[in-house]
Amino acid sequence: MSVxxxxxxxxxxxxxxxxxxxFYGSKVAEGLGTDSIAVVxxxxxxxxxxxxxxxxxxxxxxxxxxxxNNFDSKAFAKAVGEAVSASGATVVSISFNxxxxxxxxxxxxxxxxxxxxxAVDLPVFSGASATVKKNVFSGKASAQYQLNTEKKVxxxxxxxxxxxxxxxxxxxxxxxxxxxxxxxxxVVKSTDKIVGExxxxxxxxxxxxxxxxxxxxxxxxxxxxxxxxxxxxxCSRAVADVDWRPHHEHVGQTGLTIRPNLYxxxxxxGAIQHLAGVNGSKVIVVVNTDPEAPFFKAADYGIVGDxxxxxxxxxxxIKKLKSxx
Amino acid sequence: MKILVPxxxxxxxxxxxxxxxxxxxxxxxxVTFIMNPTDEWYALVRAIELKEKQGxxxxxxxxxxxxxxxxxxxxxxxxxxxxxxxxADPTDAYFVxxxxxxxAKTENYDLIIAGKETIDYNSYEVGGMVAxxxxxPCVALVQKLDIENGVATIKREIEGGTETVEAKLPLVICxxxxxxxxxxxxxxxxMGARTKPLAVVPADATEKLTAITSYAVPEKAxxxxxxxxxxxxxxxxxxxxxxKVI
Numbered sequence: 001m002s003v004x005x006x007x008x009x010x011x012x013x014x015x016x017x018x019x020x021x022x023f024y025g026s027k028v029a030e031g032l033g034t035d036s037i038a039v040v041x042x043x044x045x046x047x048x049x050x051x052x053x054x055x056x057x058x059x060x061x062x063x064x065x066x067x068x069n070n071f072d073s074k075a076f077a078k079a080v081g082e083a084v085s086a087s088g089a090t091v092v093s094i095s096f097n098x099x100x101x102x103x104x105x106x107x108x109x110x111x112x113x114x115x116x117x118x119a120v121d122l123p124v125f126s127g128a129s130a131t132v133k134k135n136v137f138s139g140k141a142s143a144q145y146q147l148n149t150e151k152k153v154x155x156x157x158x159x160x161x162x163x164x165x166x167x168x169x170x171x172x173x174x175x176x177x178x179x180x181x182x183x184x185x186x187v188v189k190s191t192d193k194i195v196g197e198x199x200x201x202x203x204x205x206x207x208x209x210x211x212x213x214x215x216x217x218x219x220x221x222x223x224x225x226x227x228x229x230x231x232x233x234x235c236s237r238a239v240a241d242v243d244w245r246p247h248h249e250h251v252g253q254t255g256l257t258i259r260p261n262l263y264x265x266x267x268x269x270g271a272i273q274h275l276a277g278v279n280g281s282k283v284i285v286v287v288n289t290d291p292e293a294p295f296f297k298a299a300d301y302g303i304v305g306d307x308x309x310x311x312x313x314x315x316x317x318i319k320k321l322k323s324x325x
Numbered sequence: 326m327k328i329l330v331p332x333x334x335x336x337x338x339x340x341x342x343x344x345x346x347x348x349x350x351x352x353x354x355x356v357t358f359i360m361n362p363t364d365e366w367y368a369l370v371r372a373i374e375l376k377e378k379q380g381x382x383x384x385x386x387x388x389x390x391x392x393x394x395x396x397x398x399x400x401x402x403x404x405x406x407x408x409x410x411x412x413a414d415p416t417d418a419y420f421v422x423x424x425x426x427x428x429a430k431t432e433n434y435d436l437i438i439a440g441k442e443t444i445d446y447n448s449y450e451v452g453g454m455v456a457x458x459x460x461x462p463c464v465a466l467v468q469k470l471d472i473e474n475g476v477a478t479i480k481r482e483i484e485g486g487t488e489t490v491e492a493k494l495p496l497v498i499c500x501x502x503x504x505x506x507x508x509x510x511x512x513x514x515x516m517g518a519r520t521k522p523l524a525v526v527p528a529d530a531t532e533k534l535t536a537i538t539s540y541a542v543p544e545k546a547x548x549x550x551x552x553x554x555x556x557x558x559x560x561x562x563x564x565x566x567x568x569k570v571i
Binding site: 097247 | 338339342344362363418419452462486487488493501503534536539553554565
């Protein structure tokens with residue numbers, strides 16, 4: 001018996017979301033009194049993978065195979081399925097990120113395992129079954145999912161647990177799943193990544209703005225705040241739809257769902273569809289001229305005021321704070 | 326080209342979410358049910374566009390009870406050619422995926438286009454499960470899909486950007502925003518939908534692997550701490566010292 005975490009590599013580095021999934025896996029293993037194992041598909045250095053020991057991983061199964069450098073759901077599900085057999089895992093932990101949202105359900109079918117998509121807490125075991133909390137109805141409620149099979153797949157909602165790093169070092173073992181070239185069914189032609197910016201889905205701090213900013217030319221102060229904080233920028237649907245901001249910045253029900261530690265919303269009214277994408281954030285700050293804006297009901301801190309006056313002042317104060325620390 | 330589009334029934338976004346029977350059941354009281362938006366706006370419409378361009382047939386499949394007829398007729402009014410309803414309560418994703426896969430095995434679909442997630446359980450799971458059950462390639466979070474000579478060119482979301490991939494048909498796609506523009510059914514579509522075929526079939530005996538044992542609603546709205554616009558320094562201090570997020 002063991003707990004297996006699926007760890008993704010991007011450009012040779014372990015993805016932040018995967019560190020959390022591995023930490024989650026280690027916590028589950030600790031609760032069950034068993035080993036935390038990780039599987040890594042794709043090229044990476046042994047030194048990088050050994051750092052998984054810091055979040056409690058004992059052993060890493062590493063398929064150091066360039067074919068896995070790009071994600072292919074069919075090949076990945078097959079390879080991880082083999083890792084489950086090899087490690088004797090009864091619980092698999094995967095990040096509920098872009099790739100995990102597809103890999104986890106595929107894997108669950110392969111293992112005929114009960115699956116919880118987007119767990120926000122650790123499972124509670126009771127005999128052969130386990131119960132895991134997940135958010136439902138776009139964050140308006142939560143549900144306890146009961147997993148009624150021997151094997152269980154848990155996809156962990158990003159930013160649900162804060163990984164605590166220790167000093168351990170994981171051992172790394174070569175892993176050669178029997179995946180043939182024919183199992184790779186998709187071919188990557190090109191990628192279009194925003195360079196030099198923090199990807200929104202990985203960001204711990206997010207600064208977002210909406211129609212209250214009146215025009216795309218006014219985003220300079222929002223970008224400045226993001227830069228000062230080391231935050232990503234986001235926007236409401238309304239401004240993405242009129243092309244004031246790129247679509248990949250749109251958070252909300254039909255856009256991206258994020259759960260950063262801090263979400264600063266400037267000039268966004270907070271319609272229910274927008275809240276659905278951000279209400280898992282730990283701390284929400286709202287700046288709006290309208291005291292009746294529904295966003296204030298979901299906010300931890302609010303300023304009723306004009307963004308064009310408040311935001312530059314915030315930037316000044318952040319500068320002071322950063323220079324003092 | 327033959328395309329299958331699974332559609333789900335969900336509570337309208339603005340519905341009040343409440344639970345009954347000691348918080349073990351969702352309360353449908355006063356709730357308006359709609360076709361799941363990503364299924365309708367993106368998956369179904371792109372399927373219809375591909376059919377209009379290249380010929381073929383669009384079939385919608387729904388796992389649900391008789392009260393789902395309205396959303397199935399809407400899918401037909403928007404432009405699907407026929408519909409299948411698997412007569413069962415869709416309480417477990419694996420069960421639902423197995424019903425869809427069982428139907429797909431009897432027909433040779435070139436393409437299955439599902440929505441990325443339903444807006445009730447936000448689970449992103451049925452499309453991937455169907456793909457695994459049918460041993461097909463699958464690409465999720467798809468924003469663009471073109472098909473030429475049996476090869477799909479697909480743009481999908483990745484962390485901080487997009488990736489363009491190619492895959493051969495048959496294939497499963499999980500659709501999201503940008504894949505298509507929502508269509509409103511016209512009168513001709515609505516009239517035509519009444520006579521389009523809707524087959525009702527029994528569910529197979531696939532077991533359910535999960536169950537929801539209870540629900541909870543967040544206890545109380547957060548209490549917002551207001552700071553004066555003349556005292557922005559206080560907000561930054563609170564974020565640093567109290568919330569400890571910056």
